[in-house]
Amino acid sequence: MTARRHEDDEDVRERLRAALDARARLVGPEHLRPPAPPYAPVAAGPHLRRAALVLAALAVVGATLLWWDTRHHDLPAAPVPVPTVTRTAPMPASPPASSPSVPAQDIPAPRSP
Amino acid sequence: MDIGLLYHHRRLALIRLAVLLVDDLATAEDVVQDAFTALLRRHGHRLDELGEPEAYLRTSVVNASRSVLRRRRTARRAPLARERPCPPPEEYVLLREEHREVLGALGRLTRRQREVLVLRYWSHLTEAQIAQTLGLSRGTVKSTASRALAALARHLEADR
Numbered sequence: 401m402t403a404r405r406h407e408d409d410e411d412v413r414e415r416l417r418a419a420l421d422a423r424a425r426l427v428g429p430e431h432l433r434p435p436a437p438p439y440a441p442v443a444a445g446p447h448l449r450r451a452a453l454v455l456a457a458l459a460v461v462g463a464t465l466l467w468w469d470t471r472h473h474d475l476p477a478a479p480v481p482v483p484t485v486t487r488t489a490p491m492p493a494s495p496p497a498s499s500p501s502v503p504a505q506d507i508p509a510p511r512s513p
Numbered sequence: 514m515d516i517g518l519l520y521h522h523r524r525l526a527l528i529r530l531a532v533l534l535v536d537d538l539a540t541a542e543d544v545v546q547d548a549f550t551a552l553l554r555r556h557g558h559r560l561d562e563l564g565e566p567e568a569y570l571r572t573s574v575v576n577a578s579r580s581v582l583r584r585r586r587t588a589r590r591a592p593l594a595r596e597r598p599c600p601p602p603e604e605y606v607l608l609r610e611e612h613r614e615v616l617g618a619l620g621r622l623t624r625r626q627r628e629v630l631v632l633r634y635w636s637h638l639t640e641a642q643i644a645q646t647l648g649l650s651r652g653t654v655k656s657t658a659s660r661a662l663a664a665l666a667r668h669l670e671a672d673r
Contacts, residue, residue: 412662413634415611415615415669416615416619416630416662416665417634417635418611418612419608419611419612419613419615419616419619420533420616420619420635422608422609422612423608423612423616424529424533424635426608427528427529427532427538429525432525432528433542435520436546437520437521437549438520438546438549
């Protein structure tokens with residue numbers, strides 16, 4: 401009886417091993433997504449380093465150009481005074497009657513006595 | 514050992530282990546990827562300080578697979594969930610009938626029984642290693658394996 405049971409157990413184990421193996425083998429490397437190792441960002445280091453170098457070089461060039469521009473332009477030493485507007489009496493809309501609105505050549509010369 | 518080497522050499526085996534636990538390739542790949550990411554985040558590239566990185570990964574995969582199964586169970590209990598059980602994966606058509614029967618019976622065991630059997634008969638771990646992976650005592654592993662095999666035999670007998 402015990403020997404029979406042992407045989408049955410062994411049979412179940414064998415069937416289990418075979419089934420698990422067959423199921424696992426259905427998953428082959430060709431079925432997997434392309435490997436995306438968690439350390440991929442580090443693997444891409446050379447590219448990142450190159451990009452960082454280019455950016456740094458651009459920053460240096462930009463700073464140099466800015467400095468050059470500042471040095472070689474006659475920038476005012478002090479701020480230009482802004483003309484102040486003073487309040488004056490409002491100008492009349494039309495010139496007063498006594499004002500010489502008539503051209504000078506049209507005014508008759510005073511007669512001599 | 515470097516994590517890159519470990520990834521290239523053990524990724525497939527760990528995905529297969531996860532497939533046997535969650536029965537779904539896409540989920541299994543996610544589980545394994547998460548396990549490697551967690552390992553990298555926690556221990557960096559050099560794994561010298563970690564005694565057995567593979568055992569660590571195996572435990573991560575088993576724990577993550579458990580979480581997946583728990584979420585699935587919760588989803589099935591949700592009122593809007595489908596009443597019918599999920600159909601088996603389409604790869605099953607490639608399996609022989611006898612293997613399908615065994616895997617079907619395996620799917621009816623408890624989660625812990627399934628884990629113990631997969632780790633014992635596919636990963637070929639010792640009882641001590643299974644105990645370490647699952648956080649159980651050796652005695653519990655032994656008794657669980659014995660009951661699981663008996664239950665599997667009963668299911669197979671009933672299916673005939």
